[in-house]
Structure formats: structure tokens, C-alpha cells
Amino acid sequence: MANSTRDDDYNYMKIVDAMASINQRVNLIGIVTEASLPKHSNGTDYFCSIKLIDESRTSPGIAVTFFAETMEKLPHIESIGDIIILTRVTMKAHSSDVYATYLKKYSSFALFEGKHNSRNIVPYQASPNFRGREQDKPFVAKLRESQKIEADLNDLSPLKEMKEGEHINLLCKVLHVCEVTKDDWMLFVWDGTDTPPASIEAKLENEMEDPLPLQLEASPLSRDTLCTFPPVGTVLRMVTDRGNKKFGINFLKPNKWVKVVQVKCDVHAGLWRAVLMPSSMVYYLPNNDLILQRERSYNERVTSKFKRMPLSCFPGPSPITDTDYIDVPFVTLMNVLTHPEVTFKFNCVVRVVASFPWRVEDFCNPQGIYRVRLTLEDPTARIYAFLYAEDGVQFFGSHNTVDELMKKMNALLGITEGDGCRKATSRNPPWVQCCLKSYYIDKTDIWGSRNYRIFATTFVG
Template structure:
């Protein structure tokens, strides 16, 4: 469809000419990029879309939308969807060293309608603004864009795979430098974790690198290292929909900005590219920060970068050794020995989602904390071992208990307090000569047994014990 055949629509290349500045035009295009919805300093809600057409197939035009509520802003459903806009105002702008042309859609003079972008879909818009009126003669333009989009040039930003990181590429150095990154991932879940605060759960099949632990082990009584970043655990129904291999990253909005993450519910179960994401650390766990400048683009399930990630995941998910954390390969530390060599290796998410309450598992984990924090308190006055270990792998954190005869087997009987201190430091990655330094626990293999403590609510009361696991006391620290 040439620019001369667009009827009452203006081609994007034409709209961006200087002679269009301050005019109102009608536009139709394929949505390629979506800004996060946010509250303006006034009463309006705001978001930005970038659209392309055959006259501007890669650069396109940025369009700012202003409406009274977040719900009235465009809610893009899928990759390649089409938007019709009537009465968009063309504006010139200067932002720092950047200058250019964009379009503005407002509630008073403009209207828009959203259509599925897939060729052969129906010609009924799935969202319209209050002033939008469907025009049958516009069907030809929608069908033309759908056919053009099948072979249109790839988005140059998405095609630049070298600029898109995997979760396994995120490291503490980039965090310290305050870098922002682009991330291609699948959005698994969106939920409100506090009043007005929303969290996204995203995954790409790889493991984020484990972090050094800065908290003091003696503080576990007063301020335990958290199992989760969210205030309360997700429901079992939600958790069991997550992959059991690969890190699930939590993402929140910048606490100083009023971003409307609730509006991102449409992205659940879809692959997207997030741009300009920063990362922070809390309690030894990574989390992503969506900034006011963050944007995202939908990706097709057939996109090459998506297929690459799925192939990597499928290779990991097959077989026993593939479920081992990426940073542990080729093998965990030999300071721990387990008796169940024939037991399949599983992740902590496998353990949490196991369909039976009672089960036995073998996992490769980090021991990131113990309670009590000092080996002198590992045994009760009667001499019985009773302590709680906080275990972590890329998929989850859990508490596991070491009790009575299992503690005797783990510590090799009745070692001296000096031997217990030595084992404790080795297990938690505490430097022998400087206990104040951040600890870096080694990957170790443990056997876990799950059980419940309340017959009325077997899932909420599920607990885990370490068994048939022995610390090799002859290993030097």
C-alpha cells in the first residue's frame, strides 16, 4: 500500500515533515514499542507508543497519549497489533540534546482504535476510545498493513541481539556501575504486592549469578535473610505454573515514580523485550527496576531471539545434570556427601511444586544462612541437634531443618566446637581469616525430605528436613 493510497490517513514519513507541525492528522500503523503508563504531574494518565508503516518501516513515529484514567490508555494485546488514530497533533520537541517530531493524542480532540495485527483476523477493534467510530472503508488499510507486516524489516533495536542480556549475564559489577540493560524474557505473572504496588515475575530459562551475602550470620534471630522479595508467598496455583528450571526475576517500578504496572497484565504469558531496566539487590536477591524511561516491545513466539532462549531452556530441562545451576557446572563442592546417588537431581522449585506433600529429593544449593548463627548453639541442652538452614538455588529459597540423628550424621557424630565452627564457615563461605567480608557459599548437594505439620492444611504447613547428608570433616577450609 503506497503513501498515495492511504485515503484520509497520512503516511508516517509525511506526518514527520516540518510542514505538518501543529497540524492534526489521521495515522494508521503497526505498534512496535510501548512505554510504561504513568501519572502526569497533573490529573491525566500518560503513555507512549511507537508505530511504523510502509513509509517509515523502521524509525516510525512516537505518539504520546493523554487520558483521564489508565484504563482509557491503549492496552496493546500482542506483537504487531495495529492502531488507527484520528486527530493526532504533530509536534516538534527538544529534549536535552535531542530534537525531533512526535504526535500527541488527547481525550478532547483525538480518537483511536486497536486491531489484531495477525493476517486473517477479524476486522473488529478490541479497544476503542469514546470518540472512535468504525469506518468500513478503513478495512482495506488494516488488511494491507497486516499483509505488509508479515515481511516488514525487523525492528533494529530488537534485532541487535548483542544489546539484549540474559539473566545469567547480570553481575554485581554492572549493578555497582548503575548500568541499565535490555532484557528479553517471558512475563509469567503480574500481581499487586502492596496497596498500589505491583510486581512482575519474568523468566528467560537461565540463572542469574548468585550474590555474595553481606548480612551478619549472628543477625538471623533478629533479622532473618528473606526467602522472598514479595510480602507474602504466591499461591500454590500460581507457583506451579512457573518453570522449575531457571531464575524467576522480580521486577517493580521505581519507588519514586507512579508507574501503572497493573496495566501490564496484558503481557502475562508473552515474550517481551524490556529496554532501560536497572537492577538492585535486597537480602542477597536480584530484582529489576522499571524506570520512567523503560519501554517494552512484544515479541512473536517465532522470533529468533525467543527461539534461542527456548532451545537453551529445553536443553537444560532434559536430563539429570542439566538441572544443576549454571554457575555450579561441572559439579558441586566435595565438602558434602549424600547417600542417594541414584536419586534424580531436582531444583528447589521442583521441590516446592511437587504434587505429593511427602517426598524425597536431591538438590544442589547454597546454604546462605543458619539459625542459630553460632555453632555453639546448634544443640539443645539435652544434646540434640536442632538448627534451620536457609537454602538457595536459582529457582527459590527455602528453610530446611537439621534435627536429631540427621544432625549427628551431617556433622559426623559429636565433633568439637572448633571443628563445628570450621565446618560452619566452610558451608557458608565465610573466610577463615576475615569473617567480616561478604560470604560466598559453595554449591553443595543435599538430600531433602518433605513433610507436613498440619493435616488440615497440608500445603501451607509443608516443611523440609535434611537427611542422609554428611559433611566431610577432613576437608580443609
């Protein structure tokens, strides 16, 4: 196709015809079936890719790669199924793959809503050099009535199959995007399953000076944000490799399902995270059967009387603890954090990952009153919970020797007999049940001063 701005040159090619026009500039209109997150190229530009279909090629469609000086100038797809018009993109071939390249000097684009019932045929984003025409409107309207979109969902793993150090492809929902430091963003994703319990590498004697963090972000998320998270299933933190700021994480929209390709599974301070590597790609996805299956599984868990227990503790928690409320359904720590009442009582299945003080000889004050802070976790959150006074007596029993108390704590913390001096550098605590109650210590700031205590719980060995 000649490089001209005449109206005749704005005829749209079918994708199948364009794929036979290697090294030519063509105009395309199609439905977006995949859209990647913007990222920095190896040069000075930024790039992203989309996949589009039309009636001539409904699967797998054709890939289009975009280059621009800034991320803002790239197309930002609001929803899979939206419609894109492309002018003067160049068709390329590499081995058996044929794709289109958007060149910032010549090409232009416009994005339109793909909703079937939408009558709006004004682009929600367009490049500065795009020249719309009345003749475009019937094409957009026709594509809105087009066929169902199919996504490439091969080799996708749930969060429950994460293994430290491996690279996997994930199907997950974006819940929240947060700037943790200047120009450094963290992504919070979820798929309804639980990450597996990670080994705890921290030494107990470091708990005073360097305690295990309750979350990966430097400051805890607000309660309002936590209340938007599902109560069941791990909310996985996703970061970029070594502070690499080449990914446009801030352009991702919450409540969208995405496919993340080649993300590294990592454990930091006993907490799972996913690391976006230079080779990683993030794509928006349309609603599909696999997404619906994940959502159905979540709904089954959240409505079941006992399925809020961690998936990895099947068929049940360790019998080393018992509670006074055995018939009360279990809730997650996310349920605890987001409960609408400041003071309440809960039945949970957790792991004890740290204690302060770390020496059992220091668990009681000079008056013999228990004052112990335990760090509890489940797949949804970590919290501090206190064992105090009579609750500590019920939990540990009365008249314990130092050795007896140490054996009980070793069992809770996942320390084996041969570790000695309780300085183990790798622990895998068991899942145990306990009752928690929330309370406040400042009437003028009841939510800000909210704490948690273990009660009605006994170590039975």
C-alpha cells in the same frame, strides 16, 4: 490536513508522507511493533508510546506518543502485531527524529486484532470520540496480511549478566503481576537464565530476630501461582523506585515478552531485584529469533539430566559435601516447591545462606539431638530445611568439637578464617549438593504444614 470531521478528512496517510507533514494533523493506520507501559508524565497526565509500521515504512517505523488524563484512557495493546487507527494526530520533529503526538482534545484511536485468520473487524478498544466507518475494514484486512514485524533488540542483556548498581536493558517474559500493598505492584519476569549468586550481607546472630527473608514480597505466593512458574531460571522480582506508583504495572499481561529499558539491578537481603526508575520504559515485543533462542536454551536445560544445576556452579558444585544418591539427577528448589506429591525425595545444588541457631554450641538439645534450621537457596527459590537427629549426625559426623563444627559451618556459609566470631557482614557461600525430603506435620493440612529435611548428605570437607 484541515481540522474537520468530514469523511474526506478520514483518508489515511502513508507513514512516509506523514513524516514530511511536520506540524500538521494527519490520520494513520498501521501495525503496532512496540508498545510501552503507561506511566505518569511530569505534569498531570499519563502517557505511553507505541511504534507502528505500514507498507511504506517497515523499519524502523514511526513513534506515536499518547497523553490522557488517566491510564485507562490510553491504548492498551493486547498483542504486538495488532492494528491501530489514529485520527488527527500531530506530526512533530525533534533534531532528526520525526514522531506523531496524540492529543486528548483532538485525536482519536481504535485498536483491532492483528491475527491473520481473524475476521473480526470490530475494535477491542477505542477512544470515546472515535468514529468508525465501513471504509476502514479493507485497510484493516489488508494490514493483517502484511509483512513480518522486526523489533529493536539492541543492547539487551540476560538476567545472568546482572551486576549490582548497574542500569541494563532486559528481554524477559512476564509471568505474574501482584499487588503487594495498596496500589503498589510487583512484576515477576523470567528469561530462562539464572541471576548470579549475590553476596549475603546479613549477620548470622540476627537470624532469630531478623531472619533472611525467603522472598521479597511480604507474603509468599500461593502454590497454585508457583506451579505456573518455569522450574528452571530465576523468576526476577521487579519493583518501582521508592514506591513510585507512576508505572502502570497492573496493565501488563502475563505470558508476554517485554523489553525493559534502563532498569536498575539491585540486591536486597541477598535476593536480586530490578528497580524501575523514572527513566525506565517497558515495551511489549513480538515473537522473534532472540526470544526463540531463549526458549530453546531453556528447553535444553529443563530436559537435560544435569543442566538444572545453577549456571554459576559450572563445572560442578563444591566437593565439600557428598550424598548417597550421586547418580540421581539434580532438580531445582522450584521443582521441590511445586512437586505434585507432598512427600518426596530430591537431589539439589544449593547455597547455605543462614543457620538457626547461629551458634554451633546450640545445634543440639540437652539430649544431644541435632535440631538445626538451614536457609537454602538456588537461582529459583529459598526454603528452610532442617537437619534433625540422625540426619545431623550423618551430615556433621559424630563427636565433633566446637571448633570442628564451626569450621564445617564456616565452609558452608562462606565465612573465611579471618572473619572471627562468625560475625562477617559479607559472605559468598559455595554451591553444595544435598538430598532433601518433604514431609507434613498436620494430617488435616498436608500442604500447609509441608516442611523439608536434609538427609543422606555428608560434609566431607
